[in-house]
Every structure is written in structure tokens, then in C-alpha cells.
Amino acid sequence: MKTYLITGGCGFIGSNFVRYILSNEKECRIVNLDKLTYAGNPKNLSDVDNDDRYIFVHGDICDEKVVDEIFSDYHPDIVFNFAAESHVDRSIGKPDDFIRADMFGVFTLLEAMKLHGGELFVQISTDEVYGSIEKGEFSETDPLMPSNPYSASKAGGDRLAYSYYVTYKLPVIVTRASNNYGPFQYPEKLIPLFITNALEDQPLPLYGDGKNVRDWLYVEDHCSALHFIMTNGVLGETYNIGGGNEMQNIEITRLILDHLSKPEGLIRFVEDRKGHDQRYALSINKLRQLGWEPKHDFTDGLRTTIDWYVSNNNWWRKIKSGEFREYYEQTYNLKVV
Numbered sequence: 007m008k009t010y011l012i013t014g015g016c017g018f019i020g021s022n023f024v025r026y027i028l029s030n031e032k033e034c035r036i037v038n039l040d041k042l043t044y045a046g047n048p049k050n051l052s053d054v055d056n057d058d059r060y061i062f063v064h065g066d067i068c069d070e071k072v073v074d075e076i077f078s079d080y081h082p083d084i085v086f087n088f089a090a091e092s093h094v095d096r097s098i099g100k101p102d103d104f105i106r107a108d109m110f111g112v113f114t115l116l117e118a119m120k121l122h123g124g125e126l127f128v129q130i131s132t133d134e135v136y137g138s139i140e141k142g143e144f145s146e147t148d149p150l151m152p153s154n155p156y157s158a159s160k161a162g163g164d165r166l167a168y169s170y171y172v173t174y175k176l177p178v179i180v181t182r183a184s185n186n187y188g189p190f191q192y193p194e195k196l197i198p199l200f201i202t203n204a205l206e207d208q209p210l211p212l213y214g215d216g217k218n219v220r221d222w223l224y225v226e227d228h229c230s231a232l233h234f235i236m237t238n239g240v241l242g243e244t245y246n247i248g249g250g251n252e253m254q255n256i257e258i259t260r261l262i263l264d265h266l267s268k269p270e271g272l273i274r275f276v277e278d279r280k281g282h283d284q285r286y287a288l289s290i291n292k293l294r295q296l297g298w299e300p301k302h303d304f305t306d307g308l309r310t311t312i313d314w315y316v317s318n319n320n321w322w323r324k325i326k327s328g329e330f331r332e333y334y335e336q337t338y339n340l341k342v343v
């Protein structure tokens with residue numbers, strides 16, 4: 007039986023991944039270490055709270071003592087490090103939290119595995135570490151050119167994890183996924199923000215000309231890729247994970263409005279984000295050659311996501327009535343009416 011340490015399991019991707027492992031592995035134990043920042047929500051996992059295979063620890067990945075206790079008490083075989091500050095806009099306003107969690111936090115976890123041992127350490131990185139690309143796609147050996155404090159701190163954590171493989175022979179794999187979407191995503195990110203704003207007949211604040219391009223990966227595909235890499239990936243390697251769905255932000259906005267039968271007049275173009283990368287694109291040939299493919303087509307994934315937000319009104323309305331409102335009004339210079 008494997009013991010997993012999943013950090014950041016109360017966030018968007020982490021909670022989906024905890025659920026994915028529990029549904030795919032009868033015999034396992036999962037320790038979820040989460041600091042419960044504004045983005046961490048224990049309700050994301052309320053359905054597994056009573057599962058004997060699941061243990062929640064409230065704590066910070068930067069806290070050496072807490073991390074050491076987890077390794078001493080539970081001896082995790084496999085670590086998936088999802089815990090991070092994850093929103094670019096917030097990193098522009100307050101980079102220090104990002105540098106701490108996304109770099110120092112990775113260091114603390116790597117040191118613990120170095121001391122206590124373990125089978126595999128998966129560092130969840132992002133395609134944003136490559137920076138923007140006008141044409142073509144990034145592959146895993148391309149240089150990293152992160153251009154905001156979020157992507158720069160993720161690049162630091164990404165390469166630090168790799169350095170522990172090279173220097174200390176720690177069993178590390180790094181994954182770089184594209185933009186995720188799906189259930190339980192905090193409504194500050196583009197897709198859930200626009201779905202929930204449209205449901206409330208609030209404007210949809212679109213940066214610049216709305217023509218920035220991202221690749222979109224349905225969160226369940228991300229989970230299946232990570233699970234696949236865990237058994238088929240090669241130690242020391244880095245794997246891009248993408249959905250093969252490149253879209254301009256304006257196209258996504260129109261799809262959301264169309265699905266909800268809301269007018270295009272809700273679109274509000276706002277001043278562009280500082281240092282906004284124009285296009286992210288990544289090749290997933292390496293992972294494809296190993297045998298993994300994304301299963302979700304964007305239109306279906308988006309429809310399922312929209313339906314989830316429609317049926318889980320209470321979940322996002324509670325979040326949007328809290329600290330979110332002040333953050334939102336300052337970021338977009340828009341009043342919630």
C-alpha cells in the first residue's frame with residue numbers, strides 16, 4: 007500500500023487529484039498538507055472527509071517542523087507538491103508570498119525527502135515558466151524565460167527540484183501543465199470568474215484586447231496525466247502536460263456567454279495586466295510517446311464546468327462574498343454592483 011503526501015490538496019487541482027487517487031486506488035493512504043490560504047477550501051474535499059484512507063494536516067510546506075513530523079509519522083512513498091501561491095495577478099501585487107511558498111516551500115519538502123527517503127517526488131510546475139511564444143510550441147528542453155513573479159518563483163521551484171535529482175539522486179520528476187479548468191477552481195481565475203460573473207449579470211473584465219492565447223487542460227486530464235507519469239515517467243525527467251486546446255481569451259468568453267444565453271454586452275475590456283504574456287503553447291509529444299493522451303475536448307469540458315458552477319451556487323457565492331470582493335474591485339478597477 008502506498009502512502010501519498012499531497013500538498014495543497016484543498017486547492018483546485020490538489021482536491022481533484024486527491025479524489026482521483028481515492029477513486030482509482032483501493033488501497034492507499036493520502037496525507038493532505040494544506041495551509042488553507044484564501045485559495046484552500048476544506049469543503050473541496052468534504053465528500054472524502056470520512057474516508058479512512060484520507061488524513062488532513064493543517065500546515066505550511068515552509069514549516070520544517072510540520073513537514074518533518076509528517077515524514078516521521080507517515081513515511082510517504084510519493085510526494086505530489088501542488089501547494090503554491092498560484093495567481094499571477096496577486097503575484098504582481100505581493101510577490102513575497104510566492105517566493106516563500108513556491109521556492110522555499112519546495113526546498114523544505116525536498117530536504118525532508120532527502121533526510122527520510124521516499125520513492126518519488128513530483129514537483130507540479132507550469133507552462134508559464136517558459137514565458138511567451140509567438141509561434142510554435144515549447145518542448146521540455148527549451149530555456150525558461152518566466153516574466154512575472156509567479157512564473158519566476160515556479161521556475162525556481164522547478165529547477166530546484168531537478169537539482170536535487172542531479173546532486174543528491176533524489177527521485178524527482180517535474181511536470182509542466184498548461185491552464186487548467188474544471189470544478190472547484192477558485193473564482194478569481196478566468197473561466198470560473200467569467201462563468202460566475204455572467205450568472206450574476208456582472209461585467210466580464212477582459213484584459214487588453216482579449217487576444218491572449220492559452221492552452222486549456224481539463225483538470226481530470228491533468229490528474230490522469232500525473233497518475234500515468236507516476237508509474238511510467240522516468241526519474242529526473244520533465245514532462246509537459248497540455249490539453250491541445252489553444253484558445254484566445256475572447257473566444258472562451260463568447261463560449262461562456264453563449265452557453266449561459268447571456269449578452270456580449272457583459273464583456274468589459276480593462277487595462278491589460280502588467281507584463282501579460284501573449285501566448286503560451288507547449289508540445290506534449292514526450293508524454294504522448296510514453297502513452298498518455300488528454301481525453302476531454304474543450305467544448306465538452308467547458309460545458310461540464312459551466313454546469314458544475316450552475317449547480318454549486320453556494321460554493322462560489324460564499325467565496326465571492328468574502329475577501330474576494332476587495333481583491334476583485336482593486337484588480338479590475340470595477341465596482342461589484
Ligand SMILES: NC(=O)c1ccc[n+]([C@@H]2O[C@H](COP(=O)([O-])OP(=O)(O)OC[C@H]3O[C@@H](n4cnc5c(N)ncnc54)[C@H](O)[C@@H]3O)[C@@H](O)[C@H]2O)c1
Binds near residue numbers: 018042067068087088
Ligand atoms: N491552475 C492552473 O491552471 C495550473 C496550471 C499549471 C500548474 N499549476 C500548479 O498547480 C498547483 C495547484 O494549482 P491550483 O490552481 O490548484 O492552485 P490553488 O491556488 O487553487 O490551490 C493552492 C493550494 O495550496 C495551498 N497552499 C498555498 N501555500 C501553501 C503553503 N505554503 N503550504 C501549504 N499549502 C499551501 C492553498 O491553501 C491551496 O489549497 C500549483 O503549484 C500551480 O502552480 C496550476
